[in-house]
Amino acid sequence: MVGKALHVLSVLGGYPDGIGLSELARRVGYPVSTTHRLLSSLQEHGFARSDPGSKRYALGLRLFELGQQVSHARGFAGVALPVLRALTEQTGEPTLMAVLDGHDQVYVHSVHGPQQIQIRGEPGKRGPLHCTSMGKCLVAFSPERDQLLASLDLVAHAPRTITSREEFAGEIESVRARGYAVADEEHEPGIRAVGVPVLGPDGTAVAALSTAAPAYRMPLAELEAFVPALQAAARELGAVLPR
Template identity: 30%
Template structure:
């Protein structure tokens, strides 16, 4: 039978499908290491992803052989390896928004005296990509690279508010776990907050993602007009009084617009490719 015939090509579809599924499993395993415990074992990964332990073990061994994951003597479980760290560092260097956001977020940190952050949209979650810490003794800091759901906290809500309606509704249809007692977990209540956020262009959180933490965030739009992340000012909740929050709203909104403008200019000038 000729391998170029129509009949000869049809049996390849299941293999292609199987290959896609296998690649997705590998990606899902790697993504688990971007949040939660530093070390993960076969059993915990198996439970989280609903995969057989034998399948998880094969994936882990393959990733270890390519230094995407590693093990340590005397420690049970796997951690991210040097190849994964290098890949993450390379991605950060190539993220245009991080380049243009750096001076703006530093200035915003100096203007407010609070920590400023940059988050990126990754799949259906967000990840902190950078932070500029407050010089104050009592301050808030974030975990770079850790994943968070979009419904909890100002940085996530402001991204969720500007996603396409169908994608937003799909996320609201999922379970909305409470990270604190102030996390909004009712879809209708969250829809009302998101509508207000979309009108105002800014989201506020007072203890929704982390107890005792306050934050004000604005969406970060890319040159394509889509929301790609957010920036925020964050600190101890007791310092986020109504007057302070009102001031931060204007500052964060203006900073996000400056980053959007500079990002578009960077793309148009070809500067991103030369970095």
């Protein structure tokens, strides 16, 4: 039942404005009675909430509380955010931060830049590893690198996505050699990003940072010119973030 409840929470996370019981039951693949019983238990403990008027269910504040505790425990809030803000002031572009979780990257911070059109990474959202600059860094400097290289699903998200396992392995070796990664319209057409790993004392990535911008505004060479600033911020974070 714990697994089913967690599945319900995961699906609820995709509906910030709430979702009706019948539709939720269909989405999770459980009978309506089972879904209702799980929701009642989750509501009792604050993990879900319902709107009596609309009769729609959404995530509860207890999840926010736990998320904040994880954020503080890992140093994301008090330590990382000032560093990311300072980096955005240097680049004039948004700064994103992500960590590795299984076969995904999870965004933990996103600092907006001054530009009207900019790339955003919503905290808590998941993203692919093989076609993003931060994802490549997290793979390249992960202790499970070989396993990830062998098992990642190289889905084509855009025409320039690397889908060949051999080519992807070569890309990861290049990232390790130069210390940063580039995603040139590989995740979404029209978006470029450059990322660096935040390394712990053992040389493995505890997180990754990136600067992203629309391709029409940011030539690749100009984007790569941000690498030294990104690496300086990553070194600062690497010295203070909990392992």
